[in-house]
Amino acid sequence: xxxxxKIRVNGVLYEAEVExxxxxxxxxxxxxxxxxTHVGCETSVxxxxxxxxxxxxxxxxxxxxxxxxxxxxxxxxxLTSNGEMHxxxxxxxxxxxxxxxxxxxxxxxxxxxxxxxxxxxxRDEIRHALDGNLCRCTGYTHIIDAVEYAAKxxxx
Amino acid sequence: xxxxxDPRLLKGNATYVDDLQLAGVVHAxxxxxxxxxxxxxxxxxxxxxxxxxxxxxxxGADINEKAGTIxxxxxxxxxxxxxxxxLAGARVYFVGHPVAVVVAKTRAICRDALELIEVDYExxxxxxxxxxxxxxxxxxxxxxxxxxxxxxxxxxxGDLDAAFKEADQVLKLRILHHRLTPMSIExxxxxxxxxxxxxxxxxxxxxxxxxxxxxLLPGMIGIPENKLxxxxxxxxxxxxxxxxxxxxxAVVSHLAMRLNRPIKWIEGRRENAAATIHGRDQIGDHExxxxxxxxxxxxxxxxxxxxxxxxxLLTPAIPTLTGLMIGGCYKLKAVKVDVTGxxxxxxxxxxxxxxxxxxxxxxxxxxxxxxxxxxxLDPIEVRLKNMPAASEFPFTTITxxxxxxxxxxxxxxxxxxxxxxxxxxxxxxxxxAEGRLFxxxxxxxxxxCALGPSKIMxxxxxxxxxxxxxxxxxVTVITGTTPHGQGQxxxxxxxxxxxxxxxxxxxxxxxxxxxxxxFGRDTxxxxxxxxxxxxxxxxxDKIIEKTKTLAAALLNSTPGExxxxxxxxxxxxxxxxxxxxxxxxxxxxxxxxxxxxxxxGLEASSFFEPPNCTFPFGTHIVAVEVDRETGQVKVLKxxxxxxxxxxxxxLLIEGQVQGGIAQSLGAVxxxxxxxxxxxxxxxxxxxxxxxxxxxxxxxxxxxxxxxPSPSNLLGVKGVGEAGTIGATPAIGNAVIDALSPLGxxxxxxxxxxxxxxxxxxxxxxxx
Numbered sequence: 001x002x003x004x005x006k007i008r009v010n011g012v013l014y015e016a017e018v019e020x021x022x023x024x025x026x027x028x029x030x031x032x033x034x035x036x037t038h039v040g041c042e043t044s045v046x047x048x049x050x051x052x053x054x055x056x057x058x059x060x061x062x063x064x065x066x067x068x069x070x071x072x073x074x075x076x077x078x079l080t081s082n083g084e085m086h087x088x089x090x091x092x093x094x095x096x097x098x099x100x101x102x103x104x105x106x107x108x109x110x111x112x113x114x115x116x117x118x119x120x121x122x123r124d125e126i127r128h129a130l131d132g133n134l135c136r137c138t139g140y141t142h143i144i145d146a147v148e149y150a151a152k153x154x155x156x
Numbered sequence: 157x158x159x160x161x162d163p164r165l166l167k168g169n170a171t172y173v174d175d176l177q178l179a180g181v182v183h184a185x186x187x188x189x190x191x192x193x194x195x196x197x198x199x200x201x202x203x204x205x206x207x208x209x210x211x212x213x214x215x216g217a218d219i220n221e222k223a224g225t226i227x228x229x230x231x232x233x234x235x236x237x238x239x240x241x242x243l244a245g246a247r248v249y250f251v252g253h254p255v256a257v258v259v260a261k262t263r264a265i266c267r268d269a270l271e272l273i274e275v276d277y278e279x280x281x282x283x284x285x286x287x288x289x290x291x292x293x294x295x296x297x298x299x300x301x302x303x304x305x306x307x308x309x310x311x312x313x314g315d316l317d318a319a320f321k322e323a324d325q326v327l328k329l330r331i332l333h334h335r336l337t338p339m340s341i342e343x344x345x346x347x348x349x350x351x352x353x354x355x356x357x358x359x360x361x362x363x364x365x366x367x368x369x370x371x372l373l374p375g376m377i378g379i380p381e382n383k384l385x386x387x388x389x390x391x392x393x394x395x396x397x398x399x400x401x402x403x404x405x406a407v408v409s410h411l412a413m414r415l416n417r418p419i420k421w422i423e424g425r426r427e428n429a430a431a432t433i434h435g436r437d438q439i440g441d442h443e444x445x446x447x448x449x450x451x452x453x454x455x456x457x458x459x460x461x462x463x464x465x466x467x468x469l470l471t472p473a474i475p476t477l478t479g480l481m482i483g484g485c486y487k488l489k490a491v492k493v494d495v496t497g498x499x500x501x502x503x504x505x506x507x508x509x510x511x512x513x514x515x516x517x518x519x520x521x522x523x524x525x526x527x528x529x530x531x532x533l534d535p536i537e538v539r540l541k542n543m544p545a546a547s548e549f550p551f552t553t554i555t556x557x558x559x560x561x562x563x564x565x566x567x568x569x570x571x572x573x574x575x576x577x578x579x580x581x582x583x584x585x586x587x588x589a590e591g592r593l594f595x596x597x598x599x600x601x602x603x604x605c606a607l608g609p610s611k612i613m614x615x616x617x618x619x620x621x622x623x624x625x626x627x628x629x630x631v632t633v634i635t636g637t638t639p640h641g642q643g644q645x646x647x648x649x650x651x652x653x654x655x656x657x658x659x660x661x662x663x664x665x666x667x668x669x670x671x672x673x674x675f676g677r678d679t680x681x682x683x684x685x686x687x688x689x690x691x692x693x694x695x696x697d698k699i700i701e702k703t704k705t706l707a708a709a710l711l712n713s714t715p716g717e718x719x720x721x722x723x724x725x726x727x728x729x730x731x732x733x734x735x736x737x738x739x740x741x742x743x744x745x746x747x748x749x750x751x752x753x754x755x756x757g758l759e760a761s762s763f764f765e766p767p768n769c770t771f772p773f774g775t776h777i778v779a780v781e782v783d784r785e786t787g788q789v790k791v792l793k794x795x796x797x798x799x800x801x802x803x804x805x806x807l808l809i810e811g812q813v814q815g816g817i818a819q820s821l822g823a824v825x826x827x828x829x830x831x832x833x834x835x836x837x838x839x840x841x842x843x844x845x846x847x848x849x850x851x852x853x854x855x856x857x858x859x860x861x862x863x864p865s866p867s868n869l870l871g872v873k874g875v876g877e878a879g880t881i882g883a884t885p886a887i888g889n890a891v892i893d894a895l896s897p898l899g900x901x902x903x904x905x906x907x908x909x910x911x912x913x914x915x916x917x918x919x920x921x922x923x
Contacts, residue, residue, distance in 0.1 A: 036168015040425065043425065094158065098162065100390075108166070123855075127851045134849065136819070137641050138811060140853045
């Protein structure tokens with residue numbers, strides 16, 4: 001009862017026959033082999049699995065792969081272009097915005113969406129935007145610094 | 157200094173356990189008990205075994221005799237605890253207790269198979285309340301023990317009776333330390349692969365302690381230690397919860413050998429909440445003997461520790477740390493602590509960030525505020541009155557700990573300056589004049605870190621490090637500690653770069669693999685830099701000493717004439733004619749021009765055995781406002797001055813402090829692990845267990861003082877838990893201070909809006 005899907009991930013088209021119950025997160029991790037997208041809760045609370053689907057930040061643990069048929073997906077692996085880090089990645093590196101790194105891919109993709117909508121957010125706006133992504137290591141302050149840094153670098 | 161480990165984490169090509177690609181890997185999932193206490197009448201696995209793709213289903217009867225029992229490294233004399241088999245036997249003892257395991261080709265098939273396994277349970281009354289568990293008519297969490305008391309432990313110092321007699325007043329305060337769930341964002345997980353040709357096993361596991369696992373696991377699963385390799389790949393947070401040997405690690409290892417197939421198990425969030433260790437959960441009745449002038453004479457504490465169903469690796473040690481540190485940074489004449497560890501039908505309690513010290517600090521710092529409140533004294537003055545002076549260090553406490561170094565007054569003063577103390581008091585006055593509930597909380601803490609001398613540790617408290625100048629002059633540093641977010645690939649490279657005088661880019665730090673790090677006691681108790689960093693520095697010093705002989709031969713001099721500075725060796729007085737590591741390494745390995753008796757190679761390793769623990773300290777000052785109508789707490793301003801001894805990388809230290817404070821902010825204001833009266837876990841995932849979000853975090857004013865530790869040659873103390881330890885009482889005290897105009901003197905944690913709202917209502921409401 002598999003279903004055929006075509007999903008473009010980081011510019012590369014993946015065609016696969018998938019079980020209808022396959023979550024997008026596992027499609028990315030197992031079918032595409034892109035293990036930068038992490039799963040932390042499977043209830044769409046923690047946000048570790050956040051990716052961009054047609055430009056929208058989506059928690060890929062609560063979306064089926066079949067729902068993403070025909071979509072363009074960006075994962076953490078797609079943030080770097082020609083070996084250059086995205087300003088958000090740079091910001092996280094400069095400001096020590098990560099410790100264990102597990103929440104970081106999802107956190108960064110949420111930040112990318114924020115900066116596309118609002119190129120110079122206040123610290124409170126950054127806090128609001130990141131409210132759906134949990135981090136247990138950093139206490140968030142350096143993450144907020146990182147997003148501010150990226151905004152100043154012109155992430156949008 | 158930016159972290160060298162970050163690029164792989166930022167680009168998504170780091171390898172956590174679930175990212176491992178093992179050829180032919182199959183998956184494991186566990187059937188877990190839905191009951192807190194029940195007999196297992198029968199388990200029917202027939203339908204599951206028939207499901208296509210299922211490789212095997214195993215129950216306790218199939219596995220327990222072959223996979224050993226879960227060890228406790230810190231049992232207390234006279235303690236009574238059950239045998240901890242890897243799967244449940246005839247009975248389950250907590251919700252989440254593993255009962256059976258399915259191995260199948262995919263995770264999805266595993267989950268389908270779980271649905272087909274029928275376990276017939278006979279539910280029994282659960283033991284949930286640790287105080288009721290001590291009553292005569294209580295049922296037993298483990299009937300075969302005939303008691304719910306797992307252990308008792310006492311600590312005494314000084315003449316308690318005399319101190320209480322001398323007191324003008326004895327104050328009493330009961331304090332609850334509620335249960336917490338660590339909730340690393342990466343749950344646990346492991347994979348094991350049996351290499352049948354070599355009869356050896358590799359276990360990759362999301363752990364803080366690969367070396368301790370290599371010590372403990374072989375005897376359980378029946379292979380020699382030197383046939384087991386344990387790898388902690390990228391680990392997504394631990395906070396103590398991955399400082400354990402868990403059933404799943406033993407089961408997966410055993411089955412990989414038994415089935416001769418690589419097997420992977422990845423913990424789900426609900427499993428993580430139910431079957432990974434919890435933290436805290438103590439109840440303390442305290443009496444404090446004081447003089448009218450605020451001098452604190454003595455503390456008497458009776459602590460009940462709800463340790464849950466089993467002893468995990470360090471379970472009994474946690475409340476003993478509370479007892480050891482209960483005097484905080486004060487001079488007391490006497491202390492008496494009696495701890496009773498109680499079995500209940502819950503998940504085990506073990507080390508969660510701070511591990512007994514947040515409890516101790518919360519007790520003593522709440523008591524100091526309580527004393528000030530009752531005696532009408534200034535809480536800062538009460539603290540200052542009882543602290544040892546800087547000149548009194550090393551300071552020996554009444555219970556015999558030797559605080560290595562300190563200047564508690566300096567940290568307090570600096571924190572007051574950073575917090576703009578007079579202005580803060582004025583803000584409070586103004587707010588109160590407007591009828592707002594504005595509070596200021598202080599905590600002056602001391603903690604015990606860098607655990608520790610081997611004499612106080614179950615399996616060695618040393619740490620190991622190795623440094624190798626490669627033939628090319630590049631440097632490989634290997635540590636026996638296991639960083640999992642702390643950034644020691646960077647800070648250890650900094651230590652090596654400074655000491656060797658070479659660029660940090662030329663250094664690689666290896667960690668977390670028992671095949672490369674031959675020895676290690678791993679990462680916990682804020683020990684890695686103080687102990688592991690020192691072992692690296694010692695190794696470098698050995699290499700420098702050895703290299704002087706080689707340099708002397710090449711420079712036609714004698715070793716005694718050779719000096720080393722900035723990465724160069726030269727004859728004293730002739731700095732022009734210098735040789736660097738590149739040339740020396742090449743000579744050392746090519747070995748054509750070695751002086752007589754010079755062993756080829758430039759490598760040294762060291763075991764560092766510390767003479768004492770370290771005792772970091774500091775002051776946290778917090779301003780909060782409480783909403784009268786809703787009970788909601790808003791942290792307005794957070795100031796912290798932490799002294800962790802010499803600092804290697806201030807940015808990483810700041811990260812540790814901020815992260816630790818955030819965890820305490822969660823613990824004080826929102827987090828609480830809840831079991832209902834039947835032992836059902838009500839906080840089984842992030843939907844029910846609130847951890848802080850970006851919106852909950854205040855802006856910080858952070859500072860530090862730097863008092864070197866005499867216990868290691870780097871002068872480092874450790875900072876992994878400082879934030880958690882300093883913050884709990886500071887935030888708690890601030891909230892109580894805010895409520896004090898209403899006549900509220902204590903509210904138990906967590907200070908959720910509901911609790912505060914109820915406390916306000918009891919005092920006549922918000923008007």
